[in-house]
Amino acid sequence: MGSLLHSWSLASFFLVLAFIREATSAGYSTPGRFQPSAWRNAFATFYGDDSGNGMGGACGYGNVYSSGYGANTAALSTVLFNNGYGCGQCFQLQCSNSKWCTKGSITVTGTNLCPPNWAQDSNNGGWCNPPRTHFDMSRSAFTKIAQMQAGIVPVTFRRVPCIRTAGLRFNFQGNGYWLLVYVMNVGGGGDVSTMWVKGTKTGWISMSHNWGASYQAFATLGGQALSFKITSYTNHETVIAYNVAPANWQAGMTYGCNVNFH
Template identity: 65%
Template structure:
């Protein structure tokens, strides 16, 4: 489970993990189809209606302060999220189940809004915590029950003058469009597996998760640790790992088989061929 630096370097050089070459794309597509049969016909996530809120920003133009965050995505450049991201108020963050969700928004009703009301799309990667020392309408922007977006500065600057500090917006939740499959960043130890789930398409969220070790275990239900991280207390070393995920919003379930090979390593990220749509 604890691989050498050389093994990790070789893994990072690969454009796809060995797990992607194990089952055929046709087999994985069948598994996704079978897993989705239990979901209602309208399980695919659709854009919601436009709703008023407010947006601020944190950090500077480099977006360095947005790296990491309460969802656990780490370096947002290497994990594919970039700088078009947002920290959500508690109402939207939903104890971490809002991680990975996507929103369109446009600045409205302020002289600081750019002409033409450009629409931006952001992904939730962080929590904007309450500030009870300040009034909800004067500094405590993320205090419940407010719905509020604290954007990266580069994202904010795409729709409004940054000097405004805070602007009214119209927002709506939209399907997440991702390139590639689900990604699982593995941490933990010999008896504790902690998996961060990233690059989730469709609704963008994960509500439930299971792991299976080769043919020696059945599906083990993983508990929600924090953000986009799920954990299982089981000795899973030396076994190929498969994962089953259910969307928090749509309840659609998909199966990613043999995502990590039997010699998987902690500290590495493995990608499946499957994703929500």
């Protein structure tokens, strides 16, 4: 019995050692939890109605209610949107130095792009023109920090951790030879920098950034259960979600898992 226990212990040791080597070669890190940033100055406006339609547009989240983000969302100016890497990031905002301010603060998720309006001066209508830092909030979110009559108000803001109550979500588009995946409900930094997919018949395949919060792989993945490996843009934490989608996965479906970022 002693020799059997000894053999099992050695096997376990080498298995753990192999995992550590794989994790290191895959770019794993052991960062701490994402910490709030320093406060900065910006401005905020509002857009849309209370339906949530279109507010997940440039990030690909679709209806922000059905995708799990709710009403507390904002379209980000170019500098914050950061070519889509700002999608899913969380910001705490409070109105400042305006007669229209109301007390308190709100945390919003970046779900859309507030595009530049070069026909308007950056200080008179072209609020989202680079290099301005601007939040075009949902109407209901805006009214939690200011009165609607203001139209535009100065705010102070900071990046904060995204607190998500469930695991990552993956919305599939494409087909068996081209997989496009929108990543949603990301915790911690809220964002994604790199992503890999693995089928039951493949190794890890690097996915390229398409646009917003979507990543694509040009590979034959139909008929295989799929796993994903994801790295946060903000703090470089990496997580693996095994067997997210079954072998009979379909485009148009959303699949979840029980892992998330800190």
